[in-house]
Amino acid sequence: MSEQLVLLGIVIAATSGIPGLFLSRFSTTGQYVTTVLAVIGSGVGLSGVGVFWVTGDSQPIVRSWAIPGAEFDVAMDGLSALFLVPIFLVSLLGSIYGLGYWKQTEHPQNGRKLRLFYGLLSAGMALLVIARNSILFMVGWEIMALSAFFLVTTEDHDRQVREAGWIYLVSTKVATLSLFALFALLRTASGSYSLTPLNGDTLTHGMATAIFVFTVVGFGLKAGVMPFHVWLPSSHAIAPSHVSALMSGVIIKMGIYGIVRITSLVPHPPVEWGGILLGLGAVSGVLGVAFAIGQHDLKRLLAYHSIENIGIIVMGIGLALIGRSLGRAEWIILGLSGGLLHVWNHAFFKALLFLSAGSVIHAVRTREIDQLGGLAKRMPQTALCFVVGAVAICGLPPLNGFISEFLIYLGLFGTLKADGGPSFAGAALAAPVLALIGALALACFVKVFGAVFLGSARSEHARHAQESGLSMIGPMGVLVACCFGIGLAPTWFAPVLAKAVSAWAPELGDVGPRLTTLAPLDWISVMALVLVAALALTSLLLWVRLRGSVVETGPTWGCGYVAPTPRMQYTSSSFAEMLVGLFGWALRPRTRRPEIMVLFPQRTDFHSEIRDPVLDEAVLPTFRYAAEKFSWFRIFQQGNLQVYLLYIFVALIALLLWR
Amino acid sequence: MAMVIHNTIHVLLALALPPLLLGVINRTKALFAGRVGPPLLQPYYDLIRLVQKGSVFSTTTTWVFRAGPVVGLVTAALAVLMIPLANSKAPISFTGDLILLVYLLGLGRFFTASAALDTGSPFEGMGAAREVTFACLAEPAFFLGLLVLVKLTGSLQLATMLGGTMASHWYSAGASLALVLLSWSIVLLVENCRIPFDDPNTHLELTMIHEVMVLDHSGPAFGMILYGAALKLFIFCALIVRLAVPLSTGWAIVDWSVFVVGMLAVAVGIGIVESTMARVRMTHIPWLLVTACVLSAVGILLLVR
Numbered sequence: 001m002s003e004q005l006v007l008l009g010i011v012i013a014a015t016s017g018i019p020g021l022f023l024s025r026f027s028t029t030g031q032y033v034t035t036v037l038a039v040i041g042s043g044v045g046l047s048g049v050g051v052f053w054v055t056g057d058s059q060p061i062v063r064s065w066a067i068p069g070a071e072f073d074v075a076m077d078g079l080s081a082l083f084l085v086p087i088f089l090v091s092l093l094g095s096i097y098g099l100g101y102w103k104q105t106e107h108p109q110n111g112r113k114l115r116l117f118y119g120l121l122s123a124g125m126a127l128l129v130i131a132r133n134s135i136l137f138m139v140g141w142e143i144m145a146l147s148a149f150f151l152v153t154t155e156d157h158d159r160q161v162r163e164a165g166w167i168y169l170v171s172t173k174v175a176t177l178s179l180f181a182l183f184a185l186l187r188t189a190s191g192s193y194s195l196t197p198l199n200g201d202t203l204t205h206g207m208a209t210a211i212f213v214f215t216v217v218g219f220g221l222k223a224g225v226m227p228f229h230v231w232l233p234s235s236h237a238i239a240p241s242h243v244s245a246l247m248s249g250v251i252i253k254m255g256i257y258g259i260v261r262i263t264s265l266v267p268h269p270p271v272e273w274g275g276i277l278l279g280l281g282a283v284s285g286v287l288g289v290a291f292a293i294g295q296h297d298l299k300r301l302l303a304y305h306s307i308e309n310i311g312i313i314v315m316g317i318g319l320a321l322i323g324r325s326l327g328r329a330e331w332i333i334l335g336l337s338g339g340l341l342h343v344w345n346h347a348f349f350k351a352l353l354f355l356s357a358g359s360v361i362h363a364v365r366t367r368e369i370d371q372l373g374g375l376a377k378r379m380p381q382t383a384l385c386f387v388v389g390a391v392a393i394c395g396l397p398p399l400n401g402f403i404s405e406f407l408i409y410l411g412l413f414g415t416l417k418a419d420g421g422p423s424f425a426g427a428a429l430a431a432p433v434l435a436l437i438g439a440l441a442l443a444c445f446v447k448v449f450g451a452v453f454l455g456s457a458r459s460e461h462a463r464h465a466q467e468s469g470l471s472m473i474g475p476m477g478v479l480v481a482c483c484f485g486i487g488l489a490p491t492w493f494a495p496v497l498a499k500a501v502s503a504w505a506p507e508l509g510d511v512g513p514r515l516t517t518l519a520p521l522d523w524i525s526v527m528a529l530v531l532v533a534a535l536a537l538t539s540l541l542l543w544v545r546l547r548g549s550v551v552e553t554g555p556t557w558g559c560g561y562v563a564p565t566p567r568m569q570y571t572s573s574s575f576a577e578m579l580v581g582l583f584g585w586a587l588r589p590r591t592r593r594p595e596i597m598v599l600f601p602q603r604t605d606f607h608s609e610i611r612d613p614v615l616d617e618a619v620l621p622t623f624r625y626a627a628e629k630f631s632w633f634r635i636f637q638q639g640n641l642q643v644y645l646l647y648i649f650v651a652l653i654a655l656l657l658w659r
Numbered sequence: 660m661a662m663v664i665h666n667t668i669h670v671l672l673a674l675a676l677p678p679l680l681l682g683v684i685n686r687t688k689a690l691f692a693g694r695v696g697p698p699l700l701q702p703y704y705d706l707i708r709l710v711q712k713g714s715v716f717s718t719t720t721t722w723v724f725r726a727g728p729v730v731g732l733v734t735a736a737l738a739v740l741m742i743p744l745a746n747s748k749a750p751i752s753f754t755g756d757l758i759l760l761v762y763l764l765g766l767g768r769f770f771t772a773s774a775a776l777d778t779g780s781p782f783e784g785m786g787a788a789r790e791v792t793f794a795c796l797a798e799p800a801f802f803l804g805l806l807v808l809v810k811l812t813g814s815l816q817l818a819t820m821l822g823g824t825m826a827s828h829w830y831s832a833g834a835s836l837a838l839v840l841l842s843w844s845i846v847l848l849v850e851n852c853r854i855p856f857d858d859p860n861t862h863l864e865l866t867m868i869h870e871v872m873v874l875d876h877s878g879p880a881f882g883m884i885l886y887g888a889a890l891k892l893f894i895f896c897a898l899i900v901r902l903a904v905p906l907s908t909g910w911a912i913v914d915w916s917v918f919v920v921g922m923l924a925v926a927v928g929i930g931i932v933e934s935t936m937a938r939v940r941m942t943h944i945p946w947l948l949v950t951a952c953v954l955s956a957v958g959i960l961l962l963v964r
Contacts (some may be wrong), residue, residue, distance in 0.1 A: 034807070161921055180890045199697070217864035338724045374779075387723075387773075397759060398765040409758045416810045425963045428809075432802040432952075435761070439798040450776030450787070523753040531763070538883075543727055545879045550713030557717070557777045557875050559864045570784020578792045582945055655666050 002052035002076050003061050005055040006084065006130055009045025010016035012037055013091070014123035017116025025108040035095050041119070042092035049084045052495065053077045061130065069193045070135035074127075079264070081462065082340055083129045083257050086347035089482075090249045091122035093351070093475035094242040096177045100471035103360055104532040110154050114240065119379060121147035125250060129257055130339030134183040134193045141179065141254070145172040145222075148251055152235045164234035166614070170533045170623075171221055175255075178218030180261070185211050185285040200267035203525040208266060212273055215262045216280070223255025225314060228286040229307045230615040233291075237367065238302030241358025246297060248306040249351035251345050256313055260340070264504045271325040275426065277318030282433045285311030289440040290583040293447070293576045294610035297367045298357050301448060305393060308437060309346040313339045316408045316432055319415075326422040330518055333410050333511050336338055336504055337497040337519075338407030344493075345400040345486060349392035352479035359472055360452060364463040369448065374457040378465040383537060387478040390445040393485045395438045398528030407519055409434060443579060451572035458566050488528050490521045530579055572607055580610070588613060664938060666750045673739040677889035677917070678702035680896060680926040684853075687930025691734070702889065709882030716820045717875050719779040727774025728876060728883040734767035735890035740790065742897045745914035746907035748818040755815050757805055761798065764850075764891065768794060771884075775872035782864045786871035789941070793856070793868070795949035797846045803955030804839040804846075806885075808902075812963045813836075821898070823907025838958035840902055844949040847895040847929075851888070854933040856944055866941070 016037035018031030027646035052058065060075035095118060104111040121144055128140030149172070189198050189207055217228065222230040232252070236244045258599050259277075263269060288307030295301035316339025323331025359382040360368055360375060376383035392399035415427040457463040467473075486493055498512035508514075518520075558564045569617065580589050594604035636647070682699040689696025698704075716724065741751045741760050749756075772787035808820040811828045829836055849856045852869035862870045873884050900921035908914055939947060 011704075081818055134930050139774045173811050201799060202922060232742060235786060262941065293824055298881050373781040374719075375856065376723065376777075383721075391766070391769060394765065394769060396769060402759075402762055405762075406758055410815065411744075413806070413809050414757075416806060417813045428806055432799040433805060435798045435802040436795065438762070438765065439791075439795040442765055446769060446776070446791050449773055450784070454721070454773065454777040455779030455784075510859060520755060524755075527751070527759060529741060531733065538729045538733050539726070542725065542883070545710070546714060549711075549878065551714045552713065553718050554715055555717060556719050556780045558780065559782055559874075564780070566779065567783050568780045570788065575784060575788045578788060579795065582792075582795075629926075 001059070001075055002048045002081075003059060003130065005048030005051060006045050006076070006126060007061070007074065009041045009043075009048060010123045010126045011089065013040030013119045014041075014043060014125070015097075016041055017112070020112045021116055022614050023112075025112060027103070029105050030112060031099060031104045031115065031166060034119070035099055038095040038115075038119050038122075039092055040266035042088040042095075043123065045084060045088040045548055048076075048603070049081045049088070052081050053353060053499070056302060056499075067135060069187070071133045071194070071464045072136060073133040073194065073542070074136070075132050076130060077167075078342060078496075078501070078503035079257070079340075080261060082167075082500040083253065083343070083425065084498060086253065087122055087125045087129070088349055090351045091118065093478055094118070094246050094353075095132055097239075097242045097245075097358070097472050100469045101242055101362055109157075109192055114151065114154050114243070117147040117150045118243070118246070119149060121246065121251075125254055128254060134186060137195065138176075138179065138183065140174065140268055140371040143578070144251065144254060144420075145176065148172070148247060151245075152239045154240055154243070155238070157276075158238075161238045164231075164238045165540060167651075171228075173573075175218045175221035178214050178221070179258075182214035182218055185214065186262075186265070192319070194260065195265065195597055195633070197252070197265050197267060203266070205270075206407045208270070211262070211266070215259055217395070218257040219258035219262070220280070221255070222258070223310050224253075224254050224284075224307050225280055226287050226307060227618075229288075230285070230619050231298050232307060236306065236354075237297055238299040240301070240568065241354050241361060244302075245351040245354035245635065248303065249347040249355060250552055252310060256310065256317070256339075256343055259314070259317060260336075260504060263317070268527075271322055271424065274318045274321030274323070274325060274489060275424070277314050277321060278427060279318075280517060281314030281316075281318055282430055283310045283311070284308065284314065285437040286433060286440070286462040287586055289437055289444060290586060291610065291612070293444045293583070294587050294589060295438065295607075296369055296573065296609075298360065298369050298452065299354070299367055301369070301444070302353055302357060304351075305441070305444070306346070306350060308441065309350065309393070312405065312408065312437065313346070314412070315339070315340045315434070316342060316404075319408065319427060319430075320425050320504070321410045321454050322415075322427060323411075326424065328422070329508055329514070331427075331504050331509075332406050332508065333415065333501055333515050334411030336501050337494075337515055338404050338411060340500050341493065341497055342401075342404035345392065345404050345483075348479050348482040348486075349389045349399075349401060350386060351387040352476055352483065353393065355472070355476050355479070356382050356389060357527055359476070360386075360465075362472070364459075364461045366461065369451045371454040371459040372462050373455045373459075373566065373569065373630055374453070374459070375465055376453040376464060378457075378468045379453075381467060381473050384553050385480055386450055386453060388409045388480045388483055390449050394441070394442045394489070397524075398487045398531045399483045400490075403486060403490045403521070403524065405434065405438065406524060410519055410581075432440060435461045440579070444576075447572050447575045450570075451575065455569045456566040458569070458571075484497065488532070490576040491516070491525055494521060504516040517612055551616055581606075586613075624648045662786040665745075665747050665911070669744055672744060672919070673742075673890075673893065674736070674917075677893040678706060678886070678921065678929065680892055680922065681889055683923055683926035684930040684933065687927050688934050691934035693930070695813065702885070705767070706882050706886055709885070710879050712878040714878035716877075717778050719910055720777045720875070723770070724774045724777040724875070725839075725880065726888070727770045727777075728880040729783075730770035731767040732883040732890070733896070734763040735887045737893055738763045739890050742894055743818045743901055744897055745911065746823045746905075747911075747914075747917045752816060752818045757817050757820070760894075762799065764894075765794075765798075767887070767891075769794050771872060774876075778875045780875065782871050782873055784903045785865070786868055786874075789868045790872060793849055793944060793948060794909050794954065796945055797849050800948060800951035800955055801846050803952055803959060804843050805860060806963060807832075807839045807955065807958045808836050808961065821901035822903060823905060825902070825905030826907070829905070830960060835958040835961045836902065838954045838961075840899065842951040842954040842958070843895075843899055843902065845947060845954075847899060848932070849948060850895055851892045853929055854940045854949070858938055866938075898923050899925055 124143030291302035317333030775783040
């Protein structure tokens, strides 16, 4: 039943954009029809997930397919269900948000295209997480990857957008290539294209290593794990905000899904795998947030935070893998449930942050943080939504980010317990790294929140910003509720996590009761409620006290200076300066400082910029070099479709003869 | 019954003692400077006076400015209920409470720093930037120290990690614990903005960290900030005392007295440090914090070898 509902949801979502294509580009009917269909599709899909959780049974749908080796094979399990929730929920909220953010009347050129691919994208993702055949998986994967390309390049009249789109396209194709290799290897190892657990006895070490390498490269590229993140910052920044929300909240999680799914198939992974993932996660986490601190572009900054959060998720998965190698059930349970809960949490708070950023950009028409300021007065609801997202992403109680980080912390600290079993001492060092990531994220979000919403406006546009309408604020409000819901009542979500962990490690049986004994989620829940109650009570006391006393208003104390202007405020660059200096070895900031030579200096300017070293200093030079060396290859590039079809035909004949 | 009495003493002590620590520090500093100094109870008088005063709010500010003191006080007050004081569990104690403790203080920092930015004053922005920057290095140092305690006690609960059994570990792993003690002392001074990292009494806003963040607060809200800061000082002092003197005699009265004496001794120690040391340059503070991290890291390396 649940599979049928999810498939129905996928079909509705995939076709939601089609009616709009038959309507005039200036007609507003299309956008409502599409949005209603997208909401229905996502709703049906979510109800399928709900049915699976309640009944717990899964009846795989298997149909034969004309493609050799492929089968139309879909099934639900705890992992698929867990990943389907953010896919359907974020795309549902995103399409409603799109009504206000990307009005057909304001964007007649590309509004219909955007809506068409938005539906296709969520359908592709939902298909790939329920696929149990690797060819069907690749179909879903490519629908997702290509729709995302067309969404990133929504505004393709802009040169910057096209460039970011190309970088995205190249890296997603490299990921696809790597996945072809991966699935070919899996086919060799298991004898079929079905995604079924491998036989540990016949799996050679070399084969296992190759599978792991292609998994990390292929899925790591999509997830944006450092150093495979090159495509992520620019495409997240230039896509329309509700697309960024879906990309950052959900698409990159498909890379995580791939890693989780493939590692679940390998029965006895070597302990190095987990160690490598833990290390990659720690590097992504620290450098992701360090690069975020140096950004001036609101959405680029949020994009680097995605890399950080993917790092935290990968750390959790790494711990779980180490646990599986060493036979430590509690590391698997805590690491994986923490990582997977962070998949949800990041989907919710990052989507919330991108939608709030979109609301700001919609009102002020700039992404430059240092052009903003004082928006909390002009856009109070957006400010409130943003601050909830910011507190959540810093992993602070009483919101959801804290719960997942808490689980991962417990797992990491747990590796130090001396109880005689096999140990992995290095894992515990990831706990201080996680603390560092948390503190850096806090610094970064204080900076953004302060520079964008607090103080006074730094530009004329910011001074006259208007609050967004209900179609934009409403979806953000739902995400705020999700952040609070998971943060205040984590015990409700423990069964969902337990189902997913059981699906990953069937040898553990039902992990539900063990998860609740390992992690005192009830205590956390009580403390979160106490915190909220105490905050409310203390605010009330302060309010009563202020009501009863003399309250005056006046200008901000300028330490004796009587004519401060908004330009004198601490900018986001000044705020970040010390931290950028501390991480200078990695960020390598390029600054242009004015040299003051005379007693009364003239008007001058300061410029600082942080480029992405992997993209600018490794990837692009390599590609340029390759383009130069392989110029002879252009003989085959005729730009003529018939010739390319001929190539495919010749390749097929050659392969047939070779067999 | 014993539990109820214990918890009552904990709450009363944790809420009443913190301002006294400030009084002791100031008195010690006065002694070193050859002055008589303010009365020991001066911080209490200050708090009472502030609560009775009126307030001035800048026209630039929003609700965030008022939320800063509230969140700072509430998080510190909740955190203080999670620290084991004498040899028994704190009123709030569960597996992993140490993580919640650190993150509660983080929540307080988020809103205190945001409130500073809400004024739009460059000085307060400066203070906020410094506060969050130094915390980025202080938190890992604190967690590295926690790793040593987890490794020794095999527990993730502060009550056990800083409980009576710690005394035996001082014999077996004294070097590691001493390193953690040193590292946490640095964290104590940074997190509470004491010399050599910050000078709460300096007259120049440009060089301050914490005090400059709260320049615009006044009246009851400022009182909340001062009290919250005192609670935070109490938390870190209590950690140091429990780590250094993990005594458990079995007689509650002795344990509590030892704890209170220990707290006053730490306050005197802070006063002595403040009187005898000069402030380090702002740009050198990160290096001292990295030292704190390294000290704790060596402590954990000695254990896992």
